[in-house]
Amino acid sequence: MTIKLNINGTERSVVAEPGTPLLWVIRDELKLTGTKFGCGVASCGACTVHIDGEPTRSCQTYIEDVEGAEISTIEAIGDTTIGAAVQQAWKELDVVQCGYCQSGQIMSAVGLLKENPKPTLDEIDDYMDGNACRCATYQRIRAGVQRASEIVEG
Amino acid sequence: MTINTSRRGFLKGAGAAVAVLAVGVTPKGTLAAAGSQTATSITPFVKIYADGTVAAVIKHFEGGQGVSTGLSTLIAEELNMELEDITFENAPSNPEVYNNLLFGPFQATGGSTAIANSFMQYRTAGAAARDVLLQAAAADWGVDVSEVTLKNGVITGAGKEGKIGDFVAAAAQLDVPAQPKLKDPEEWTQIGNPQKARRDSHDKINGEGIYSMDVQLDNQMVVAIKRIPQFGATVASFDDSAAKGVKGYIMAQPLPNGAGVVAYAENTWAAFQARDAIEIKWDLTKAETRSSDQIKAELIAAVNTTPQFQASKITLADATSAMDGAAQVVEREFFLPLLAHAPMEPMSATIAPSGDGGVVMYDGAQGPTVNHATMHQILGIPMEKIEVKTLYAGGFFGRRLNAGADYIVEVTLAFAMTDKTRPVKLVWSREDDITGGWYRPAYAHKVRVGLDEAGKIVGWDHRIAGQSIAKGGPFEAMIVHDGVDHTSVEGTADTLYAIPGMHVGLTDGSVATTVNFWRSVGHSHNAYVMETMMDVAAAAAGQDPVSFRLAHLPGDTPDQIRKANVLKLAAEKAGFSKDLPEGHFHGVAVHKSFGTYCAEVCEISVDEGGYVQIEKFTAAADCGVAVNPDVIKAQVEGAIGFGVGHIMRDEITLDGGVVEQQNFPDYEPLRMRDIKAIEVHIVKSNEAPTGIGEPGTPPAGPALANAIAASGRALVTTLPMTNSGIEFA
Numbered sequence: 001m002t003i004k005l006n007i008n009g010t011e012r013s014v015v016a017e018p019g020t021p022l023l024w025v026i027r028d029e030l031k032l033t034g035t036k037f038g039c040g041v042a043s044c045g046a047c048t049v050h051i052d053g054e055p056t057r058s059c060q061t062y063i064e065d066v067e068g069a070e071i072s073t074i075e076a077i078g079d080t081t082i083g084a085a086v087q088q089a090w091k092e093l094d095v096v097q098c099g100y101c102q103s104g105q106i107m108s109a110v111g112l113l114k115e116n117p118k119p120t121l122d123e124i125d126d127y128m129d130g131n132a133c134r135c136a137t138y139q140r141i142r143a144g145v146q147r148a149s150e151i152v153e154g
Numbered sequence: 155m156t157i158n159t160s161r162r163g164f165l166k167g168a169g170a171a172v173a174v175l176a177v178g179v180t181p182k183g184t185l186a187a188a189g190s191q192t193a194t195s196i197t198p199f200v201k202i203y204a205d206g207t208v209a210a211v212i213k214h215f216e217g218g219q220g221v222s223t224g225l226s227t228l229i230a231e232e233l234n235m236e237l238e239d240i241t242f243e244n245a246p247s248n249p250e251v252y253n254n255l256l257f258g259p260f261q262a263t264g265g266s267t268a269i270a271n272s273f274m275q276y277r278t279a280g281a282a283a284r285d286v287l288l289q290a291a292a293a294d295w296g297v298d299v300s301e302v303t304l305k306n307g308v309i310t311g312a313g314k315e316g317k318i319g320d321f322v323a324a325a326a327q328l329d330v331p332a333q334p335k336l337k338d339p340e341e342w343t344q345i346g347n348p349q350k351a352r353r354d355s356h357d358k359i360n361g362e363g364i365y366s367m368d369v370q371l372d373n374q375m376v377v378a379i380k381r382i383p384q385f386g387a388t389v390a391s392f393d394d395s396a397a398k399g400v401k402g403y404i405m406a407q408p409l410p411n412g413a414g415v416v417a418y419a420e421n422t423w424a425a426f427q428a429r430d431a432i433e434i435k436w437d438l439t440k441a442e443t444r445s446s447d448q449i450k451a452e453l454i455a456a457v458n459t460t461p462q463f464q465a466s467k468i469t470l471a472d473a474t475s476a477m478d479g480a481a482q483v484v485e486r487e488f489f490l491p492l493l494a495h496a497p498m499e500p501m502s503a504t505i506a507p508s509g510d511g512g513v514v515m516y517d518g519a520q521g522p523t524v525n526h527a528t529m530h531q532i533l534g535i536p537m538e539k540i541e542v543k544t545l546y547a548g549g550f551f552g553r554r555l556n557a558g559a560d561y562i563v564e565v566t567l568a569f570a571m572t573d574k575t576r577p578v579k580l581v582w583s584r585e586d587d588i589t590g591g592w593y594r595p596a597y598a599h600k601v602r603v604g605l606d607e608a609g610k611i612v613g614w615d616h617r618i619a620g621q622s623i624a625k626g627g628p629f630e631a632m633i634v635h636d637g638v639d640h641t642s643v644e645g646t647a648d649t650l651y652a653i654p655g656m657h658v659g660l661t662d663g664s665v666a667t668t669v670n671f672w673r674s675v676g677h678s679h680n681a682y683v684m685e686t687m688m689d690v691a692a693a694a695a696g697q698d699p700v701s702f703r704l705a706h707l708p709g710d711t712p713d714q715i716r717k718a719n720v721l722k723l724a725a726e727k728a729g730f731s732k733d734l735p736e737g738h739f740h741g742v743a744v745h746k747s748f749g750t751y752c753a754e755v756c757e758i759s760v761d762e763g764g765y766v767q768i769e770k771f772t773a774a775a776d777c778g779v780a781v782n783p784d785v786i787k788a789q790v791e792g793a794i795g796f797g798v799g800h801i802m803r804d805e806i807t808l809d810g811g812v813v814e815q816q817n818f819p820d821y822e823p824l825r826m827r828d829i830k831a832i833e834v835h836i837v838k839s840n841e842a843p844t845g846i847g848e849p850g851t852p853p854a855g856p857a858l859a860n861a862i863a864a865s866g867r868a869l870v871t872t873l874p875m876t877n878s879g880i881e882f883a
Contacts, residue, residue, distance in 0.1 A: 017401050020423050021423065024421065024422050024423035027368075028370070028376075028421040028422050028423070029421070031370050032361070033361070033364070033367075033368035033370065034360070034361015034362065035361070036365075036367070036498070036499070036548070037367060037422075037500070037581075038498050038499075038500075038584065038818075039818050040583055040584055040817075041584070041817050041818070041819065043817065043818040043819050044498070044584075044818050044823070046498060073361065074360065074361035075360065075361045078360060087359045087360065090355070090359045091355050091356065091359060092350065093350060094350035094351070094352045094355055094784060094785075094788065095355075095359075096218075096352065096354065096355050096358040096359065097218035097220070097549075097788060097789075097792055098217055098218025098497070098498060098499070098546070098547065098548050098549040098550075099218065099354065099357070099358030099359075099363055099546065099548070100365060100497075100498035100499045100546075100548025100549060101548075102358050102359060103361050106359060121830075124826070125826050125827040126827075128826050129825055129827060131826075132498070132818060132823040132824075132825065133498070133823075134496060134497055134498045134549045134551075134796070134823055135218045135498075135792045135795075136791065136792045136793075136794070136795020136796055136799065136824055136829075137788070137791070137792060138795065138824075138825075138826040138828075138829065139791050139829075139831070139832050140788070140791070141826065142826060
């Protein structure tokens with residue numbers, strides 16, 4: 001089937017079978033490889049994208065369910081105020097190690113700051129619980145969320 | 155087409171190929187390829203572009219450990235430029251030019267050696283580049299070289315000024331000095347600078363960084379492999395009729411080594427679906443059918459009998475007699491399970507035809523020499539027509555280099571079974587990764603420690619049993635001596651504690667699964683046992699854990715002094731066992747591995763329900779010269795998380811030979827909430843730099859175990875802790 005996707009502000013037409021996870025359409029068809037494959041069962045968060053502004057695991061989202069929705073990925077998140085602030089904070093604190101989970105971490109962090117501009121440490125831990133980092137950069141992710149909050153506040 | 159079809163034969167063959175390279179028989183073609191780099195390569199390690207951009211050519215892959223920053227720092231230092239102004243590029247595969255100097259002619263990353271082996275080499279390369287640039291400018295301006303200087307990419311002198319890009323062509327024609335004068339440590343502005351300027355940060359926060367999994371070549375096929383359900387099984391027959399209904403499915407081919415069936419498709423999702431639809435009849439006649447309980451029982455029995463090998467200078471008889479006169483003897487038996495590496499990026503690699511009968515492999519290559527040799531052997535293509543393009547690795551922890559070169563062999567075989575006109579990309583699922591073997595072996599330990607009246611250790615009998623990592627593989631000659639696989643015992647008999655009468659005995663466990671190096675290797679289990687036993691002995695002696703350890707580090711050697719110093723520093727910074735809030739407890743551990751001394755204090759809280767929360771880790775590390783202090787801190791932070799996460803709740807188990815864990819829900823990664831804070835202190839040192847990717851891992855588990863024991867519970871001797879009744883908040 002042919003599906004029209006609104007991705008990062010652009011309409012793209014893709015051919016994919018119903019039941020195909022959005023993740024694989026984003027990566028293999030649209031060649032936006034910043035969104036990562038980590039587990040395929042929504043337990044690591046590496047594939048997190050925003051659908052209508054909500055952080056969503058794209059590995060468990062079927063392509064036919066997102067037609068018409070606004071999808072944004074790591075490649076475009078820097079165009080938003082909060083996204084740019086999170087990326088700046090990540091850079092200031094050198095959060096990344098292998099970096100493979102960080103697209104998903106950043107997409108989740110943006111989602112958190114959109115709904116809660118000044119989260120407490122416990123709130124950060126709760127919200128980010130589903131984003132795994134095997135390098136264990138959690139300390140710096142936590143600090144990065146706090147720093148991004150300050151940057152947005154100005 | 156020649157494909158070596160014997161599975162066992164291939165593994166042996168792959169080892170032989172690696173070994174050949176390791177003793178220096180390197181095809182000239184490989185070197186010729188590296189020699190023909192663009193004229194802007196002043197040395198193999200420094201590229202300067204016409205616009206003045208400087209790139210460090212990094213021979214070690216970047217898998218998160220920060221080596222791209224480390225090696226760039228060394229070049230930037232000698233070129234008198236800021237770290238934030240230098241870029242980096244991955245070196246091509248070339249085991250003579252880009253070898254790990256500690257491994258021989260073998261290009262590979264591992265053993266926390268990247269900075270240790272490159273420190274002089276990269277500084278020298280940077281200094282040599284600086285010298286020829288200055289010579290070129292001086293010649294152009296007709297002045298003596300002593301009159302010109304280089305800073306931030308600009309050469310000045312004799313009233314003139316020019317950018318390095320203007321002189322690079324002339325500089326490349328000059329003889330590169332073999333021993334240029336290096337900057338004095340007092341002049342360093344980049345080495346030791348606490349700045350946060352990781353060279354790989356930008357790429358990794360905007361989705362631009364390319365990992366093996368991200369390779370998208372025109373016309374590529376994607377393959378997924380339906381693998382053996384049990385170690386030792388082989389494919390008897392298969393039926394792909396159901397896969398033919400998957401849109402994008404191309405074909406299926408059985409792996410010539412019997413280890414599975416390859417599903418070829420137009421994209422990843424189709425490959426996964428087709429793979430799942432293929433039905434296979436397995437030949438289980440040689441398959442592993444035991445369960446973890448049987449393997450555990452075998453290992454436990456082994457540590458309760460006379461060991462197979464003596465891994466210490468002291469004999470068992472001498473250690474036993476040393477303990478005969480002890481005032482008291484304490485004894486514990488331990489079991490530590492199989493563990494998977496589970497890096498965030500599941501294994502993936504791509505092979506493409508490169509014209510003229512050659513091939514190129516795209517891989518986050520931990521050992522490019524292995525990729526190179528594997529393609530040469532399986533495809534029969536001359537070495538000089540083979541290229542390895544190294545990409546970012548999404549974590550590794552040792553996973554991407556093993557004696558069977560597993561995923562590298564798979565992608566090469568998958569490519570070999572096509573007409574070789576289309577690129578072939580192999581993608582592993584997380585399930586492939588968790589069930590795919592090459593685990594940290596399981597180990598049993600039994601330790602008896604004898605103490606005298608004054609609380610001094612007089613004898614230590616330490617029995618270890620576990621499957622050997624190195625035996626039967628290409629690393630055997632390097633690692634196994636007198637029957638003892640060094641990776642099984644490292645961190646025990648070579649302890650820095652002054653322990654007279656210490657015997658270490660080793661018994662090899664039977665082969666159950668494929669096993670491999672896993673972050674900190676033998677130290678990952680040996681430090682747990684050594685450092686928890688030190689607490690058991692301290693308690694028996696009625697002494698504080700820090701004082702007891704210091705009493706056994708009398709400072710007789712520089713090694714002991716450095717180990718004692720990190721222990722004192724961590725204890726002081728943590729306020730060890732002083733003024734802890736009610737319900738909070740401290741545990742400490744200190745261990746030397748990969749040349750680096752690391753001490754960690756773990757503070758836990760235990761709530762009314764008995765749930766344990768790690769409040770804080772306070773660490774101190776001495777790794778010699780701290781090239782990038784912030785990267786070192788990051789590595790220790792991460793190594794603590796890696797070490798403690800597995801010890802808390804992870805294990806790989808077999809049921810009738812079948813791996814029971816499949817994905818993260820049953821091999822649960824450390825999560826953000828698990829550790830509330832980590833503080834890392836670095837000892838200032840002028841000693842040669844040593845490793846930092848691994849040394850933070852060994853002390854983490856025993857520090858947590860000792861804290862839990864300090865809360866009044868029995869020491870956890872069966873891991874993971876969740877199997878011993880410990881519940882985490």
